[in-house]
Amino acid sequence: MIDGTTLFGLCAAALIGFGLFGLIVHPQPLRKILAFNLLGGGVFLLFGVIARRGAGAGLSSDPVPQALVITGLVVAFAATALAVALLLRLAQATGRITLDAAASDAAPTQTQDADS
Amino acid sequence: MTLALAVDFGLALLVLAVAGWTIAVRDTFAAVIGFVAYGLLLALIWVRLAAPDVALTEAAIGSGLTGLLLLGAAARLRAIETPATAPGTALRWVAGGLCVLVAAGLAALVLWLPDPAPTLAPMAVAHLPATGLGNPVTGVLVAYRAIDTLLEAVVLLPALIGVWSLASDRCWGGAPILRYPRQDGALTLLAQVLPPFGIILGIYLCWNGADEPGGAFQGGAVLAAMWALILLAGLADAPPVSRRWLRVLLVAGSAVFLAVGLAGIWIAEAFLAYPAGYAKPLILIIEVVLTLSVAVALGLLIAGPPAEDPT
Numbered sequence: 001m002i003d004g005t006t007l008f009g010l011c012a013a014a015l016i017g018f019g020l021f022g023l024i025v026h027p028q029p030l031r032k033i034l035a036f037n038l039l040g041g042g043v044f045l046l047f048g049v050i051a052r053r054g055a056g057a058g059l060s061s062d063p064v065p066q067a068l069v070i071t072g073l074v075v076a077f078a079a080t081a082l083a084v085a086l087l088l089r090l091a092q093a094t095g096r097i098t099l100d101a102a103a104s105d106a107a108p109t110q111t112q113d114a115d116s
Numbered sequence: 117m118t119l120a121l122a123v124d125f126g127l128a129l130l131v132l133a134v135a136g137w138t139i140a141v142r143d144t145f146a147a148v149i150g151f152v153a154y155g156l157l158l159a160l161i162w163v164r165l166a167a168p169d170v171a172l173t174e175a176a177i178g179s180g181l182t183g184l185l186l187l188g189a190a191a192r193l194r195a196i197e198t199p200a201t202a203p204g205t206a207l208r209w210v211a212g213g214l215c216v217l218v219a220a221g222l223a224a225l226v227l228w229l230p231d232p233a234p235t236l237a238p239m240a241v242a243h244l245p246a247t248g249l250g251n252p253v254t255g256v257l258v259a260y261r262a263i264d265t266l267l268e269a270v271v272l273l274p275a276l277i278g279v280w281s282l283a284s285d286r287c288w289g290g291a292p293i294l295r296y297p298r299q300d301g302a303l304t305l306l307a308q309v310l311p312p313f314g315i316i317l318g319i320y321l322c323w324n325g326a327d328e329p330g331g332a333f334q335g336g337a338v339l340a341a342m343w344a345l346i347l348l349a350g351l352a353d354a355p356p357v358s359r360r361w362l363r364v365l366l367v368a369g370s371a372v373f374l375a376v377g378l379a380g381i382w383i384a385e386a387f388l389a390y391p392a393g394y395a396k397p398l399i400l401i402i403e404v405v406l407t408l409s410v411a412v413a414l415g416l417l418i419a420g421p422p423a424e425d426p427t
């Protein structure tokens with residue numbers, strides 16, 4: 001019989017699959033950032049399953065993977081903030097949001113930034 | 117099937133459904149809302165995995181702050197969002213197949229994990245009394261693996277410099293603007309009522325992190341969220357980023373951590389080692405200053421690049 005920890009491990013594997021799929025097929029950059037964070041949630045959850053399996057010495061979960069995940073969450077947030085700032089700047093500078101090189105080359109930079 | 121397993125099963129199905137919806141839904145704004153719900157459900161799973169420290173961090177940073185950041189971006193980009201060319205059916209199937217393969221590989225890994233599982237828990241417990249801490253996760257963060265935590269605190273600064281450097285030239289040194297463009301009574305009320313409680317909760321999480329779930333990053337995240345709420349409602353303005361006190365606050369956490377670490381080379385035996393008997397007070401000092409720095413850094417990361425002429 002499957003236990004709860006293994007169940008969450010399988011759940012984490014599926015979440016990573018979902019996130020990866022979104023990252024590949026979504027053309028909008030913001031959706032890619034979102035899918036990447038969703039993928040990250042799945043990866044962190046795998047750490048949690050490893051930690052729970054490492055229960056021992058009176059602790060119900062190994063503290064080392066837990067600490068790694070806490071560090072990872074903060075770093076993921078910092079990276080997301082930078083990615084969002086880059087995207088907003090791209091939108092401000094070109095008036096459009098696309099990763100399509102051909103589209104951005106063809107489009108005139110209609111809203112040149114006031115300062116540049 | 118026991119009741120606990122039934123709850124776990126339901127939770128796993130729910131988080132999978134929300135994740136699938138977040139990826140599949142057409143509207144970006146709706147997807148971000150889905151992501152916030154996904155983060156909160158993940159926090160529940162962390163509780164079920166006996167990791168309340170991670171659950172707090174996931175709820176505060178993974179769901180709350182990241183959700184706020186993405187909501188703001190989605191709202192600003194909504195006006196210029198163009199129906200982008202989605203990849204063709206063939207590519208979608210190839211991508212889907214690849215993702216199923218990756219997920220299946222990871223699932224196989226989960227099913228065939230070594231038994232008994234390798235663990236560092238006995239070592240973490242054995243040396244905990246020397247640190248004077250009661251929470252083993254805090255022990256790992258600020259004592260055993262202090263170098264990770266130091267670098268984690270430091271990494272917020274280059275990220276913030278990266279965000280600031282995206283300001284247009286005339287705004288450099290000015291204040292970021294996070295204010296919600298429309299006056300909203302409910303938002304203003306929330307920003308008046310919630311922060312006193314939030315600030316107490318943030319301080320409690322930091323203070324209590326030594327022995328109970330919590331710590332500098334969870335406390336800092338809650339404080340940052342309260343600050344962001346006040347900025348959003350327009351009850352206060354963000355300070356210009358060129359202010360000296362702001363810069364000092366930002367680097368104080370990493371600087372104190374680094375100073376204690378360097379002093380450890382002479383007083384204790386190694387970099388980031390604490391002298392015997394003084395571990396607890398030194399850790400407390402680091403945690404308090406770190407909480408402040410983390411709160412300011414996270415808040416400014418949400419506020420974005422300077423958008424106002426410096427005055």
